[in-house]
Amino acid sequence: MPAWEDPVELVRLIRSVDLITRARVTGQKAGVHISLFKGQGIEFSEIREYIPGDDIRAIDWKVTARYGIPYVKEFTEERDQTFYFVIDLSGSHAFGSTVSKYRMMLEIYASLVFAAVRYHDRAGLIIVTDQVERFIPARSGRAHAVHLIHEVINYSPKSTGSDLRPALTHILTRLRRMASVILISDFYMPDFSHELSLLKQHHEVYAIRVSDPRESELPDVGLIELEDAETGEQILIDTSDDHFREEYRKAVGEADALITSVFRRCHVPVEQVKTTDDWLNPLQRLFADMPMAGVR
8 A cells, every 4th residue: 555644544534434425325315326427328138039019120130030030139228337436646646735635535536436336336446657557347346345445545556657648548448338437636647638538438537636735835934845756856945935936836827727628628527626625515516417317
């Protein structure tokens, strides 16, 4: 697991998140399957003999020709959803003024995984840095959910870099059926708009951006040494220099605007979650615009 977190504390955290999620899900109206994402339509069930009144458009002509009597393809409505969580474990997520971005991401991720399995949906995981480090296919069930969460807790990234493009490309080549992909990161990385646009054409995509207030503005505390968590590069700066602090604020603002524009151009909903805030309200805003599945 990442060296900057206490494993015992994280286990307690996951248990508390599970209890909160369980209370929220079981509080829904009985008999109604409310998913965070819209259904995927219908899926093939079986081939059977034609019965008068069946839709002739469902006739399987190859099978009909083989047996000399009409056969039809039968479909059933697909209720269960497939989630893939793409969680960025690059070095920058160790940062946090009070709570680390990693811890905040883990809380959000754990809550969504537990919610998915309680709705009988399938969940899978992709851990990414500047490469795809771990891929776990989607399955349902509580045991699988616990496995997904502990996988993130116990994982030690091989790289500190950050690049979402390999993960997005991996999804495009690996997943044959439409899924709901949730990206969790600070998104401080090379431009991934091309890959995101392609992914959006085949899957539902949502983004949760986790950031820390101290990233956007430097305090006036004199000389400090900063280290890039992803490259290890160190630099000595004078935070009492008003001009430097203003230029830093502008640079961060431009980077934030660029990230926002990427999601806007690709029509991907995104919510900002700060490490100093409660993550529940931003998630509720993000999911409020998402279509819901029907009654089970």
